[in-house]
Amino acid sequence: MKSIIDTYIKAPVEAAPLAVFRILFGLMMLLSIIRFWAYGWIDKFYLQPKFFFSYYGFEWVKPVGQFTYLIFIVCAISAILVVLGYRYKMAIIVFFLSFTYIELMDKTTYLNHYYFISLLSFLMIFLPANVYYSLDAYKNPKKAFQYIPGWTINSIKLLLGIVYFYAGLAKLNSDWLLKAMPLKIWLPSKFDTPLIGSFLGEEWVHYAFSWTGALFDLCIPFLLLNKKTRTFAFVMVVIFHVLTRVLFPIGVFPFVMIISALIFFDANIHSKILRFFSNRLKIDLNSFNTAKVFKQIPTFKIKIKYGVITIFFCLQLLLPFRYVLYPGELFWTEEGYRFSWRVMLMEKSGYAQFKIVNGDTGRWFYVDNSDFLSPIQEKQMAFQPDFILEYAHFLKEHFENDGHKNVQVYVDCQVSLNGRLSTKYIDSTIDLTKEKESFSHKNWITPFKDEIKGI
């Protein structure tokens, strides 16, 4: 046990990999924000809609009108500071807060990779990523070190390993492995992909992609850890992610993952990358090679820091399994689905027609969802119970403000999952305004008619 701690946690390692990671991570984030802005998505997702879906407990996080652009600017500037390693601690804290705020504004746009970036930037708050090859280290030689404790780099490897391995575990279910769903739906529609498009309609390809995908996710952390298989594993990472990028609208995530996987390599590769930067930018790399070792005296404050990181990882290991606390099929109820690395796992869509009833007179009418929701919001709302409930409460409030009395809200909702014919999703006799959001099971979800076996 002691030797493990000495090897993986305390032992000093070169700081170059963490510095490279900081720079590339910051650049990717900057690129990602610019891309988001350039597509007009800030306006489309955070300014145009009249209503935003909140995470439970974070109802106070909302877009702030035109100032929303300011949040993105703050986020972009902090990403630049992270790249430069200038006032790193403050920069990464601001980045974490602004990025996470953006993600919390509307859960319609929830993506696992945004969650991953929030987690990673949170972890990076505690890492000495600025002690090497940074403006901080350049300006203040006292803060410059060439070696850092092993845990700093290993914690990033651990987080990446969790993401891949849990994504692999989530694929071990009968729909994915035995029916090749949802790839059987998605791949044939990608017939226009260059080179491979003509094969994507064939059934064996759907199974091959499903099984390889699951195997890849489960094995890749270990193949990256092992020195002998590392290069092969990295090539696999590149192929896998480029393929997902070509086939699916998955944004910058594949590139974030490819760049992150570099952290598994030995320090000499990172030194070469930094030398490359240095030659181009005329920076004296050797001035950072101080041979000093970064050590932290275990003061109370430092001990708290270790405690936070330990709790953070325990949560990461446990959270994806919280679904076992809920009855019913996870893919159907989605109770415990988010924040669990369930990526590209299901083709689910729904249709929800809300009925506003006057509780006194019984008079009723239907809601035109497009009066209140953007097409994306309507699509996401129609098959996720927490969205449906929140929207029902919003409708009650809206129509009561309009002068309607004693408003009851019912929904007729049909959902299709992984190619199954759509069936009733929500008990249409339940007045949703009487139901409250909570972490407990929503017993007004109509039970799933089929069975999906597996984890």
Added chain:
Amino acid sequence: MKRIIGFFIVLILGWACSSDSDTEGTVVVDPINEVSFERSAMLINWADNIIIPSYEAFSTDLDLLIDSFDAFKENPNEDNLVKFRSSWISAYSSWQHVAMFEIGPAETVGFQLNMNIYPTNTDNIDEFITTGTYDLSLSSNRSSKGFPALDYLLNGLGENDAEILAFYNNGTNNTVFTYTEDVLLDMKSLIGTVLSDWKEGYRDTFVANDGASSTSSVDRMVNDYIFYYEKYLRAGKMGIPLGVFSGSTLPQNVEAYYDGTISADLFLEGLSAVHDFFNGKHFNSETEGESLASYLDALNTVKDGEDLSALINGQFNTARDMVQDLASFREEIENNNPPTAMFLAYDEVQKAVPMLKVDMVSAMSISIDFVDADGD
């Protein structure tokens, strides 16, 4: 090291270029367990056998309508009024076969919004007839022209044909002919633009855009098709007048309100058009080509799921049967409180919406918009 850097540059470039490119790709060979379907064949069938012929037929019917108006203008008697009205009904029925194609040229000119906004604004029309000053190209005047305005001009200017004729023949109302003519010419100019744009260029653009993205022809057409079914056919023709979105019936919102007798027939024309389009049935023919139905069947060869195309066809048939048993919508709504039979028919029309919007869209993996997603 240089190799790694070079590799990254290639990678980034690849990413930069890959995003929205629509490249040609074909699915050939046909062993068992393979989705073999050519979207381009479906697009060609849509364009050449359905959309353009439907527009041509509509254009012809509109010309006939203008002819009968000219005859009526020349000689405003009851016989010519009845003929004018019956040409209006044929053209209105013909319109129901093109209303769903709100894509390309039709989308550019706002065809739907310029041709068939109802209830029509009678106050405006009355004023325009009196003053003789109006600009039909203004978007604020969209509810004062098109078929609904003709409905008012043909059926709403008096209690009966004698009164209507009297209105036209009253010397002070000379402008009513001019106004009716301008409404007709406006419609003619719109269909002229749409049809010639389809024939001269857009047809090829439409067929060539055979990829799979939110901007490809199939994805856009499917979205437009469902939008038409949900908003115009289901809600516009039945739901809104029934009051399902307002809580109380709105008979004046029935299509062809002043005529009062043809609303259910117009709906049924629209439903047939939607149904035929689903099955790829050539315009005015029993021949069927590649269609949404055959696409669903092709996808089902590997999915082995429910026979969705049969379910959707069945639902369209049920809805038609129910509506066929109704009187005109205006009568149903005005004579029954509540109009139960029409509500029940509406429910059957409604039931096709989730089938199209959820099951079909999901099976075809149609994207509703361009956005990052990691699989819901």
